[in-house]
Amino acid sequence: QKEVEQNSGPLSVPEGAIASLNCTYSDRGSQSFFWYRQYSGKSPELIMFIYSNGDKEDGRFTAQLNKASQYVSLLIRDSQPSDSATYLCAVTPSGGYQKVTFGTGTKLQVIP
Amino acid sequence: NAGVTQTPKFRILKIGQSMTLQCTQDMNHNYMYWYRQDPGMGLKLIYYSVGAGITDKGEVPNGYNVSRSTTEDFPLRLELAAPSQTSVYFCASSYPDSTSGGASTDYEQYFGPGTRLTVT
Numbered sequence: 001q002k003e004v005e006q007n008s009g010p011l012s013v014p015e016g017a018i019a020s021l022n023c024t025y026s027d028r029g030s031q032s033f034f035w036y037r038q039y040s041g042k043s044p045e046l047i048m049f050i051y052s053n054g055d056k057e058d059g060r061f062t063a064q065l066n067k068a069s070q071y072v073s074l075l076i077r078d079s080q081p082s083d084s085a086t087y088l089c090a091v092t093p094s095g096g097y098q099k100v101t102f103g104t105g106t107k108l109q110v111i112p
Numbered sequence: 113n114a115g116v117t118q119t120p121k122f123r124i125l126k127i128g129q130s131m132t133l134q135c136t137q138d139m140n141h142n143y144m145y146w147y148r149q150d151p152g153m154g155l156k157l158i159y160y161s162v163g164a165g166i167t168d169k170g171e172v173p174n175g176y177n178v179s180r181s182t183t184e185d186f187p188l189r190l191e192l193a194a195p196s197q198t199s200v201y202f203c204a205s206s207y208p209d210s211t212s213g214g215a216s217t218d219y220e221q222y223f224g225p226g227t228r229l230t231v232t
Binding site: 004006008032034042043044045046049088090092099100101102103104105 | 145147152153154155156157160170202219220221223224225226
């Protein structure tokens with residue numbers, strides 16, 4: 001079982017719709033959870049982090065964490081063509097923050 | 113603040129050649145990382161460092177070496193390049209020396225622009 005799993009996509013949504021991206025992780029003791037956005041040919045950039053169960057909202061983005069079920073999701077409301085990118089889920093393991101494990105990413109396409 | 117810089121941006125190596133990928137950060141971060149990203153794949157950790165003089169292996173360290181003599185610099189050395197090392201290499205840093213007490217924001221990783229390496 002992979003440590004951090006994401007559906008590779010592509011996930012296609014129409015402009016203005018809600019995009020829902022999901023991530024599951026295997027280490028039950030994982031402490032912090034990050035969503036990075038990566039445009040084609042560019043380096044990843046952080047868009048959200050969450051470490052407590054529940055929802056965390058930042059503008060059009062909402063991160064949701066359920067530690068009991070070991071999943072974290074990212075919702076993008078009012079999706080824009082500029083949101084088209086690959087979204088990487090990242091998890092810090094139990095025992096320390098030094099190492100972060102990344103998922104393979106979900107490619108999102110927002111159709112105008 | 114330049115952030116994290118990497119050189120070179122592109123490089124073509126012949127099988128068996130060696131090279132060093134340079135990485136420098138000016139944010140006084142303690143932690144630095146080297147990742148590789150193959151097409152359509154996520155990031156795989158090669159090596160990381162939690163401070164000057166301290167390095168440790170990640171998920172895919174074979175064929176690579178690192179050193180960390182200063183806080184700012186974390187070069188990655190490829191010895192005897194092989195076609196399997198064709199990839200995009202990203203350097204990242206996190207955890208500033210003066211932190212907010214372990215808040216998760218301390219652990220955001222800042223990435224360099226990447227080095228695209230082809231081994232033929």
